[in-house]
Amino acid sequence: MPTPSYIETHRSGKLKERIQTAYGILGDCHLCPRECHVNRLEDEKGFCRTGKTAMVSSFNPHFGEEDPLVGSRGSGTIFMTHCNLLCVFCQNWEISHQGEGIVATPEKLADMMLYLQNNGCHNINFVTPTHVVPQILEALSLAVEGGLNVPLVYNTGGYDSVESLKLLDGIFDIYMPDFKFWNPEYAKKYLKAQDYPERARDALREMYRQVGDLVLNESGIALKGIILRHLVMPGGTAGTKEIMRFIAKEISPNTYVNIMDQYRPCGNAYRYPPLNRRITPEEYEEALKAAEEEGITRLDNRERRTIFRRVW
Numbered sequence: 001m002p003t004p005s006y007i008e009t010h011r012s013g014k015l016k017e018r019i020q021t022a023y024g025i026l027g028d029c030h031l032c033p034r035e036c037h038v039n040r041l042e043d044e045k046g047f048c049r050t051g052k053t054a055m056v057s058s059f060n061p062h063f064g065e066e067d068p069l070v071g072s073r074g075s076g077t078i079f080m081t082h083c084n085l086l087c088v089f090c091q092n093w094e095i096s097h098q099g100e101g102i103v104a105t106p107e108k109l110a111d112m113m114l115y116l117q118n119n120g121c122h123n124i125n126f127v128t129p130t131h132v133v134p135q136i137l138e139a140l141s142l143a144v145e146g147g148l149n150v151p152l153v154y155n156t157g158g159y160d161s162v163e164s165l166k167l168l169d170g171i172f173d174i175y176m177p178d179f180k181f182w183n184p185e186y187a188k189k190y191l192k193a194q195d196y197p198e199r200a201r202d203a204l205r206e207m208y209r210q211v212g213d214l215v216l217n218e219s220g221i222a223l224k225g226i227i228l229r230h231l232v233m234p235g236g237t238a239g240t241k242e243i244m245r246f247i248a249k250e251i252s253p254n255t256y257v258n259i260m261d262q263y264r265p266c267g268n269a270y271r272y273p274p275l276n277r278r279i280t281p282e283e284y285e286e287a288l289k290a291a292e293e294e295g296i297t298r299l300d301n302r303e304r305r306t307i308f309r310r311v312w
Contacts, residue, residue: 002223004151009170010144018167019141022134025164026052032084032130033161033199048084048131049099055081057094057101059112061121066258066300068214068222069123069153069174076116076150077125078109084131085157087180088190089269096128097267109139114146122221123174125153130160133167140171151223158200159193165206173224174214175207179247180231182239190237190272204228204251214256214298226251231260232287235274241290248295258300259287 009015025031026040036046043051061074069075079092081101094100104112113124129136140148151173158177179200181187187196207226214225230243240259247255261284269275291299 001217004149005173005224006140006152006171007144007149010141014170015137015141015144018171019134019137022137022164022167026134031133031161031164033159033193033195034084047086048082050082050131054104054109054132054135055099055101056104056109056112057081057092059116061116061119062125065125066176066227066256068216068220068227068256069125069176071122071219071221073120073122075123075125075153076113076119076121077127077155078112078116079127080129080132082131083128083157085159085191085193085196087157088267088272089263089265089275090267091264092128093267104135106135106139106142109135110142110146110148113139113143113148117148117150121150123151123153124148125155125176127155128157129154130156130164133164137167137171153222156203158203159191159196160199160203162202162206165203165210169210173211174222174227175211175225176227176229177204177207178229178231179204179243180238181233182242182246183237186237186239190275201246201250204247208251208255213252213254226255228255228257229260230257230287231263232279232284233263233275234277234279234283236283236286237274240287241294244291244294244296253295253297255296256298256300257291257296259284259291 029036029038029040034047038044038046040051057079059078062077063070063074065075083096090096153174154172155176184194188194211225215223263279265276
């Protein structure tokens with residue numbers, strides 16, 4: 001298996017430089033597009049409610065991710081506590097909104113990575129990492145010295161700044177962003193982030209510049225590239241057709257796309273019709289058709305074998 005990019009970045013001394021730069025951003029935090037400008041080095045907290053030290057809700061081999069990540073031994077997921085989006089329909093409400101988790105020093109984070117690798121996981125998958133990039137980078141340096149050598153996955157809601165993503169160039173081999181909403185007004189209403197669509201487009205362009213289309217080994221395991229997730233929303237609110245058109249025309253028609261059917265009303269979704277219901281079979285089929293019509297050629301295999309059943 002090819003050596004993960006971060007090994008050379010560490011050897012060259014660039015990882016150490018990135019850590020210093022990233023922590024510098026925390027002093028007047030503009031790590032993500034929220035640009036709260038709080039001093040997180042002094043434990044001041046902005047939108048993401050995270051100070052200097054990261055928190056983790058859980059870490060374990062996970063078999064519910066996309067096939068190229070899971071393989072036969074699972075994806076080594078580390079669920080970071082808190083989030084910079086706080087969607088009204090969040091399916092991880094206790095973790096992202098309520099802060100369920102434990103404090104994780106860089107040493108503890110490094111130990112988690114090595115534990116997951118030693119248990120055979122194909123990769124280390126950081127879930128909701130946007131607000132804790134500096135802490136992850138510092139932990140990575142320790143983990144590399146401890147023998148870490150599997151790819152890293154940046155599993156994000158898509159609300160990332162290009163400045164922060166550039167710090168990850170040559171570190172994360174696999175990006176797995178969401179693209180949640182195309183319409184700024186829906187993004188404002190459901191994410192409190194009217195600029196989400198623009199920021200997500202910019203982030204995707206930068207991710208693709210760094211890693212390109214998804215590359216698999218002979219066993220079908222992801223080595224490098226982008227896996228894009230798009231959750232079909234009730235009433236067509238996500239803007240699936242426009243998002244697929246953007247991906248095909250401005251990123252790559254060969255982008256690996258997972259069009260997901262598992263939306264269910266969580267969190268405060270019941271207050272926001274039409275998000276207070278599940279999607280219909282027709283809405284899901286329409287989303288798949290839109291992807292094909294816009295030229296997306298590489299849909300996640302599970303979408304082809306899904307037996308969709310309405311659950312009320």
